[in-house]
Amino acid sequence: MSGTSTEHHDPAVAFESAKLGLWTFLATEVLLFGALFTAYTVFRMKYPELFRVEHAKLDRVLGAVNTVVLITSSFTVVLGVDAIKRGKTRLLEVCYGATILLAAVFLCVKYVEYAAKFHHGLYPRTNLFFSLYFVMTGLHGIHVLLGMGLLSYVIVLSRRGRLSASYYTPAEMSGLYWHFVDLVWIYLFPLLYLLG
Amino acid sequence: MAHGTGNFRRAGITVFVALLLLTAVTVLVSYVDLGLWNAVVALLIASVKASLVALFFMHLKSENRLVWGFALVPIAFLALIIFGTLVDTMLR
Numbered sequence: 001m002s003g004t005s006t007e008h009h010d011p012a013v014a015f016e017s018a019k020l021g022l023w024t025f026l027a028t029e030v031l032l033f034g035a036l037f038t039a040y041t042v043f044r045m046k047y048p049e050l051f052r053v054e055h056a057k058l059d060r061v062l063g064a065v066n067t068v069v070l071i072t073s074s075f076t077v078v079l080g081v082d083a084i085k086r087g088k089t090r091l092l093e094v095c096y097g098a099t100i101l102l103a104a105v106f107l108c109v110k111y112v113e114y115a116a117k118f119h120h121g122l123y124p125r126t127n128l129f130f131s132l133y134f135v136m137t138g139l140h141g142i143h144v145l146l147g148m149g150l151l152s153y154v155i156v157l158s159r160r161g162r163l164s165a166s167y168y169t170p171a172e173m174s175g176l177y178w179h180f181v182d183l184v185w186i187y188l189f190p191l192l193y194l195l196g
Numbered sequence: 197m198a199h200g201t202g203n204f205r206r207a208g209i210t211v212f213v214a215l216l217l218l219t220a221v222t223v224l225v226s227y228v229d230l231g232l233w234n235a236v237v238a239l240l241i242a243s244v245k246a247s248l249v250a251l252f253f254m255h256l257k258s259e260n261r262l263v264w265g266f267a268l269v270p271i272a273f274l275a276l277i278i279f280g281t282l283v284d285t286m287l288r
Contacts, residue, residue: 023263027270034274041278042285064223068216075212078253082205164230186245190238194226 015169022173025038026180032185036136040191043128052196054129057122059113063193067185073102074182077087077151077175087165089158096151096158096171099178103148133192140188143181150174211252218245 044051080095117123117130124134154171157163163171222241226234251257256267 020266023266023281030270030274031277034270034277037274038278038281042281044213045282045286055247060223060226064219067219071212071215071219074249074253075208078208078212082208096287175238176254179249181248182253183246186249187242188277189227190242194222196226196229 010178011167015172018169018173018177022176025158026176031182033136033139035133037187037191039097040132043115043132044195047128050127051129053138054127055192055196057117057120058133059116059167059194060193061131062109062113063189066106067189069102069106069109070182070185073099073106074179075177076102081168081171081175084158084163084164084171089161092163092168092171093158096155098149100148100155103144103151107141107144110137136188136192140181140184143184147174147178150177207252213246215245215248 076095076098079098079117080092083089083091083095096172114134124131151174154174157170218241222238225237225241228234230237250267256264259267
């Protein structure tokens with residue numbers, strides 16, 4: 001282990017370490033959402049009739065629109081990371097800007113949905129299904145907000161000239177996080193909106 | 197480390213289109229009553245979509261075994277937690 005101090009300054013090693021750190025964080029995220037998915041599974045098996053009736057009160061068209069919005073926002077992240085790997089900082093900023101915009105669209109649709117539910121007297125305390133619906137989509141929504149902040153920070157770094165084809169770790173890591181947020185929604189959408 | 201190639205972008209576009217198509221399929225299938233099979237189909241499609249995102253968007257496909265371990269172990273734990281909790285609640 002004589003070369004430890006120099007290894008820490010090796011950019012490739014630093015990149016790998018950052019990546020492992022992020023995947024570790026994502027592992028804790030899997031278990032955080034996992035607790036809710038477990039609760040969902042248990043209650044769904046216990047009260048199938050309640051879930052069948054209540055899930056029909058959600059707007060599956062709006063849910064589908066939001067799924068497309070989020071998938072597209074992940075795709076623009078892919079394009080952004082590809083851009084910075086080729087040293088195109090301006091393109092990275094445009095792509096991540098598009099992702100942030102799409103994330104805002106997602107949250108606006110979510111707001112419309114929540115408002116409609118409240119209007120019809122459906123609250124987190126209404127029943128087990130809506131408790132789970134609001135907690136799961138709410139926690140996911142907080143993650144979307146956090147992601148918007150992270151991606152904005154990457155754009156700021158890029159504008160300050162801190163990112164390049166040889167150093168783009170913040171862009172890559174925030175991108176990985178964003179794909180995870182997309183991944184959670186890929187399961188939330190069918191479980192909450194589609195399954196009767 | 198930096199592999200910003202045209203191939204990479206083409207794969208990204210293919211996966212993106214596949215994700216959109218799978219979303220359309222899962223929504224359309226949900227309007228057809230297949231009984232228990234609705235849940236099977238929906239979860240299967242969701243898992244294919246999740247795998248596509250992880251393999252290509254998060255480029256797990258080209259990662260080393262250590263990263264694969266970091267990705268798979270929490271999923272195994274989640275499966276164990278759900279299974280264990282179900283055994284407990286269903287047999288009580």
